[in-house]
Amino acid sequence: MATVELDGVSKAYxxxxxxxxxxxxxxxxxxxxxxxxxxxxxTTTLNIIAGxxxxxxxxxxxxxxxxxxxxxxxxxTGMVFQSYALFPHLDVFGNLAFGLIMRGMPRLEIAERVxxxxxxxxxxxxxxxxxRELSGGQQQRVALARALVIRPTVLLLDEPLSNLDAKLRxxxxxxxxxxxxxxxxxxxxxxxxxxEALVIADRVAVMNxxxxxxxxxxxxxYRRPATPFVARFIGDANFWTGHVVVTHGGQASIETADGHRxxxxxxxxxxxxxxxxxxxxxxxxxxxxxxxxxxxxFTATVKGVSFLGAVTxxxxxxxxxxxxxxxxxxxxxxxxxxxxxxxVGWRAVDCLLLEP
Amino acid sequence: MxxxxxxxxxxxLAVPVAVFVALFLLPLLNLFALSFVKFDRATGSxxxxxxxxxxxxxxxxxxxxxxxxxxxxAALTTLTTLALGYPVALHLTRCRGRxxxxxxxxxxxxxxxxxxxxxxxxxxxxxxxGLVNWVIVRLGLVTDPLRLLYTETAIVVGxxxxxxxxxxxxxxxxxxxxxxxxxxxxxxxxxxxRQVFFRVILPLSLxxxxxxxxxxxxxxxxxxxxxxxLGGPRVKVxxxxxxxxxxxxxxxxxxxxxxxxxxxxxxxxVITYLRALESGRFKVIFR
Numbered sequence: 001m002a003t004v005e006l007d008g009v010s011k012a013y014x015x016x017x018x019x020x021x022x023x024x025x026x027x028x029x030x031x032x033x034x035x036x037x038x039x040x041x042x043t044t045t046l047n048i049i050a051g052x053x054x055x056x057x058x059x060x061x062x063x064x065x066x067x068x069x070x071x072x073x074x075x076x077t078g079m080v081f082q083s084y085a086l087f088p089h090l091d092v093f094g095n096l097a098f099g100l101i102m103r104g105m106p107r108l109e110i111a112e113r114v115x116x117x118x119x120x121x122x123x124x125x126x127x128x129x130x131x132r133e134l135s136g137g138q139q140q141r142v143a144l145a146r147a148l149v150i151r152p153t154v155l156l157l158d159e160p161l162s163n164l165d166a167k168l169r170x171x172x173x174x175x176x177x178x179x180x181x182x183x184x185x186x187x188x189x190x191x192x193x194x195x196e197a198l199v200i201a202d203r204v205a206v207m208n209x210x211x212x213x214x215x216x217x218x219x220x221x222y223r224r225p226a227t228p229f230v231a232r233f234i235g236d237a238n239f240w241t242g243h244v245v246v247t248h249g250g251q252a253s254i255e256t257a258d259g260h261r262x263x264x265x266x267x268x269x270x271x272x273x274x275x276x277x278x279x280x281x282x283x284x285x286x287x288x289x290x291x292x293x294x295x296x297x298f299t300a301t302v303k304g305v306s307f308l309g310a311v312t313x314x315x316x317x318x319x320x321x322x323x324x325x326x327x328x329x330x331x332x333x334x335x336x337x338x339x340x341x342x343x344v345g346w347r348a349v350d351c352l353l354l355e356p
Numbered sequence: 357m358x359x360x361x362x363x364x365x366x367x368x369l370a371v372p373v374a375v376f377v378a379l380f381l382l383p384l385l386n387l388f389a390l391s392f393v394k395f396d397r398a399t400g401s402x403x404x405x406x407x408x409x410x411x412x413x414x415x416x417x418x419x420x421x422x423x424x425x426x427x428x429x430a431a432l433t434t435l436t437t438l439a440l441g442y443p444v445a446l447h448l449t450r451c452r453g454r455x456x457x458x459x460x461x462x463x464x465x466x467x468x469x470x471x472x473x474x475x476x477x478x479x480x481x482x483x484x485x486g487l488v489n490w491v492i493v494r495l496g497l498v499t500d501p502l503r504l505l506y507t508e509t510a511i512v513v514g515x516x517x518x519x520x521x522x523x524x525x526x527x528x529x530x531x532x533x534x535x536x537x538x539x540x541x542x543x544x545x546x547x548x549x550r551q552v553f554f555r556v557i558l559p560l561s562l563x564x565x566x567x568x569x570x571x572x573x574x575x576x577x578x579x580x581x582x583x584x585x586l587g588g589p590r591v592k593v594x595x596x597x598x599x600x601x602x603x604x605x606x607x608x609x610x611x612x613x614x615x616x617x618x619x620x621x622x623x624x625x626v627i628t629y630l631r632a633l634e635s636g637r638f639k640v641i642f643r
Contacts, residue, residue, distance in 0.1 A: 052540055072543040085541035089559045089641045098555070099545035130640045150545060 002061075003028040003186045004049060004154050009058030011044055018044040020210040022058070026154070029184040031177075033197035036207035037233070042190045045207075046156050049188065051075045063153045073102075078147030082159040084139045086131040092118075092142055093127040099150035117149040120179070137168045144176070148183070155180075157189035161196060173199045194234050198222070206230045228354050231279050238285070238323045240278045241356060244270045251295075251348050254278055258319045263295040264351035277354045282326035284350035287314065287333060287342060294345035302340045305333055316344060391612030400606060409613035419597070419614075423621065426594040429511050429583070430576030434523075434569050436516040441523035441568065446557075448524065449531040463525065466518045475585040478514045479505065482586070510586040511593070515576055522575070523568040530564025531557070559638050566633060566642070570626060577622045594618040 004026040011019045019041040034042040047053040051072035060067040100110045121141040161169045177200045197204045198218040205215040214226040225231035242256035252266035262278045300316035314325040327333050394404040413419045481487045482504040489501035542552045580595040602611030
């Protein structure tokens with residue numbers, strides 16, 4: 001059953017559309033990431049669900065109830081803000097109890113509920129501290145706990161981890177994902193960090209210019225991006241533009257603009273002559289002898305080698321077309337120098353056709 | 357700057373410090389010393405050290421009554437400006453651009469008029485044939501004009517009129533500093549507008565309320581012209597009493613004692629007030 005439903009929601013600021021005919025349905029207990037570059041409308045979408053922003057058109061339903069004209073304080077949403085927005089005049093207990101007091105809960109019950117959530121997010125012993133006396137990570141936990149303790153129908157998070165340092169961010173990612181699964185919490189969170197989205201979310205909605213480009217499970221969004229934008233935004237991608245020459249048995253043969261032939265997976269039923277973009281991920285390109293049976297093999301010229309730790313990035317050109325290649329075994333490419341010719345190749349199933 | 361010429365900041369401060377010392381601190385110390393000098397009313401001569409001036413004030417119900425009235429009027433003025441000023445400040449911070457500039461000018465308008473002119477204005481309005489009495493008599497609320505002038509009410513009205521500016525600007529500054537995300541956070545936790553105000557906005561604006569109260573209270577205890585004109589000799593306050601003793605009766609020692617008692621009591625009130633806040637429920641926002 002859908003817990004949150006957006007239907008044809010549009011919002012413009014001073015004539016500039018922020019969200020355009022946006023529809024979305026989130027199941028109970030599901031965690032959804034709204035992922036996109038800044039200005040793509042993801043925060044506006046979250047604010048529309050929370051009730052801070054009134055949409056120009058379309059409808060929002062939370063728990064099957066229409067939210068038209070319902071103010072934020074009657075929506076039963078919990079929100080974690082990017083800046084945490086903790087109340088500076090209240091201690092941790094006061095911050096956590098705020099939402100429960102608003103719900104008219106008896107004192108004893110409030111104390112019990114706060115104690116539980118303090119345990120849940122590992123804040124024990126900090127109840128009497130004030131926000132300014134807490135570290136960034138602790139403040140983040142308080143913000144999360146404050147939204148969790150009211151047990152909202154849907155938990156909304158706006159870039160919740162963007163103010164933490166890299167290491168803490170990775171820890172909190174895993175922790176939030178675990179909490180969400182344990183509590184079976186319906187959750188929508190906004191992020192521009194693809195890794196964050198992939199780790200936490202059951203489904204990822206990739207947004208661009210106020211629209212959803214693709215919404216699906218993280219691995220599908222990565223493996224089968226629907227548009228060049230998605231392919232570029234999630235992970236790295238190499239593109240080769242051209243047109244379809246012939247299709248046969250789920251594969252298509254493409255002639256690129258600079259006259260090369262590429263064989264690619266064609267699961268969308270392309271027609272001959274259609275303009276397309278062939279996309280291949282950097283880690284799917286083999287260098288040197290490689291495995292046999294690669295449908296696409298080219299001679300490339302090395303431009304540069306950069307050691308990045310776990311992977312080594314190899315930049316080459318095939319004709320004029322630049323390609324990035326991710327190599328896991330640095331020793332195989334360390335000896336390469338710029339200008340050298342090498343053999344590169346990839347399988348047809350690793351090469352997707354996208355509409356330009 | 358401080359490494360090469362450590363005395364440079366002091367040089368820059370020297371002139372204002374000299375002016376302050378010469379024109380304020382020295383006369384004050386002189387007056388303080390004078391307040392312990394014996395004054396002979398019959399001959400008008402000074403001589404001998406005494407604490408009689410202080411004993412005379414603190415042992416006489418009449419004088420203590422004037423002190424109590426002074427504090428009461430300052431407190432009432434503070435409460436009046438707070439009650440009237442808070443909504444104005446709240447509205448001011450919600451205005452933007454030109455509207456806000458005009459409203460700020462309106463708030464500051466009383467300060468543009470000389471205190472004497474302003475007080476005479478109130479004399480006209482509050483007088484037996486003034487606007488207020490004219491209206492309430494015509495409306496039939498009273499049969500005879502009320503005595504509004506030369507009352508404590510008149511003084512509070514006159515003081516509140518001008519001190520309102522300080523209260524509004526203090527509170528508006530504090531309100532401006534509150535992050536608007538706080539409102540959203542409270543709303544997302546289920547707080548309707550009333551609760552947002554009383555549980556978030558009001559506590560977070562307390563530093564402004566405190567600053568405004570301190571300014572209005574201290575200005576209120578030491579105000580002279582407004583109480584003198586609107587209260588007259590019948591409703592005396594400390595500043596008027598000190599003026600009367602020094603300039604009308606030439607009893608400088610007693611006038612000095614009155615001035616220092618007012619100073620000490622005002623300072624003690626302010627310190628007590630701040631102590632109470634520092635140990636109160638929202639102590640954290642004053643740190």
